[in-house]
Amino acid sequence: MPLIQLQHLSKSYENHEKVLSDINLTIDDKEFFVLVGPSGCGKSTLLRMIAGLETVRGGDIYIDGRNVSQLSPQDHNISMVFQSYALFPHLSVRENILFGLDTKKLSKKELQDRLNEAVKLTNLEEYMDRRPKHLSGGQRQRVALARAIASRRKVCLMDEPLSNLDAELREKMRTQIKELQRNLGITIIYVTHDQTEAMTMGDRIAVLNDGAIQQVGTPLEVYNNPANKFVAGFIGTPKMNFFTLNRLGNVLTDNNHEVNIPLTLTQVNSLSQHQAVKLGIRPEHLHISEVVNSHLAGTVINVEQLGNETIVIFSYLEHKMVAKLKGQQSFELGQKIYFEVDLMNIHLFEITTKQRIFDIKQVSMAEDVLANAK
Incomplete structure (x- = not known):
């Protein structure tokens, strides 16, 4: 009431x-x-x-x-x-x-x-x-x-x-x-x-x-x-990582192809070819990968050991980004590291309005339902 x-x-x-x-x-x-x-x-x-x-x-x-x-x-x-x-x-x-x-x-x-x-x-x-x-x-x-x-x-x-x-x-x-x-x-x-x-x-x-x-x-x-880029950046510690990518075929990528985020069919159809979007990734949704050809690559700037988790600050081109990893992990300053992105937890925002484009999880679930119905 x-x-x-x-x-x-x-x-x-x-x-x-x-x-x-x-x-x-x-x-x-x-x-x-x-x-x-x-x-x-x-x-x-x-x-x-x-x-x-x-x-x-x-x-x-x-x-x-x-x-x-x-x-x-x-x-x-x-x-x-x-x-x-x-x-x-x-x-x-x-x-x-x-x-x-x-x-x-x-x-x-x-x-x-x-x-x-x-x-x-x-x-x-x-x-x-x-x-x-x-x-x-x-x-x-x-x-x-x-x-x-x-x-x-x-x-x-x-x-x-x-x-x-x-x-x-x-x-x-x-x-x-x-x-x-x-x-x-x-x-x-x-x-x-x-x-x-x-x-x-x-x-x-x-x-x-x-x-x-x-x-x-x-x-x-x-x-x-x-709902928008401001809320995404304000709520959460450490703050969400943001950078601009463009749709190229079935992926979101940067000009140097150091970031390659695969898109679902619905996402591809929602974005025009070469359309720029702001990608948001929370630090806990980045996971260390041994594969060089992974979603994201960067260079270690600093490491914060908190006991139960490890905060890695790394550079990607002109961006300073943060990953929050479970447990105690060791890295060298200047080390090249590779990340897999939790694709179910990425956020896409319009460049001009800064509003969220669509709900990744709802899109994925809808596509699963359609696939199972065939």
Whole structure:
């Protein structure tokens, strides 16, 4: 059931700079929804519009069936957790958690019950009388979360809440926030520039760039079937490899014929002879080959040993490319290496529009069905 609906939202500033353009989203009840994109893409502005902190100039926002587009922030009935935690330095943990609830005319028992629930869920029992300056970054973030829990709002907005924490604490807090969301049964809209947070936390994610939504889907849908070259390059670590190839007969190749990617019949019929396309290959879909006449050849520039996997950075003509190989493998700098490409996981994009041309897996499955029917 939709809890939040954004219909044709747009945002421009007085200098006519467009920040958001025709945003349409439906977010379900109890969903963990992530807005992800690079700095300046408009994701935080969109979150602030949902919160009522930014004026809505065009479009509508519905929360629980009610149009809140022109209402004040307190009438949006949401809680919010900021990157900077937004704690009052002169108040204790207890006072910070309960701040604002005194205006709701709650009984002392109700206040105590909410406090007890919030501190138990966030493991803050032993810090109740401390002030923020005596807490670590992770503890301060948990206080901000506890305050959101105590408010008992159906929707919680989170704006880059983990960006000030170190890597180990970020990983721990990712798990805690996701568990809290499931246990409380609330809807969270979470803003981040970190695609790892988006992939690991979101039930669904929306990828934004230049004030527009590029794609919406589950993390794996977006990863496996990127709608365009931007999404393909933004989601995934290490990043997807890209280079331009031309169709020559039944293969995609470069001018030096150091890359030769075979095409299916459907792909051949979809591309004109000598048509240029942008090929995308994820690093984990490159596999070392002993055959000189393989799909792709390159020269080793650097090797990163991570224990459970080996990252190989290699050059192909003017391109710097990355392969992610399983286990521990050894290579010499300057060594010539050859790769087989996982043909079921290549991505083709239009040169001009940068949109994905077709789904390789669906094409292959359709051809298998036709072949078996003959």
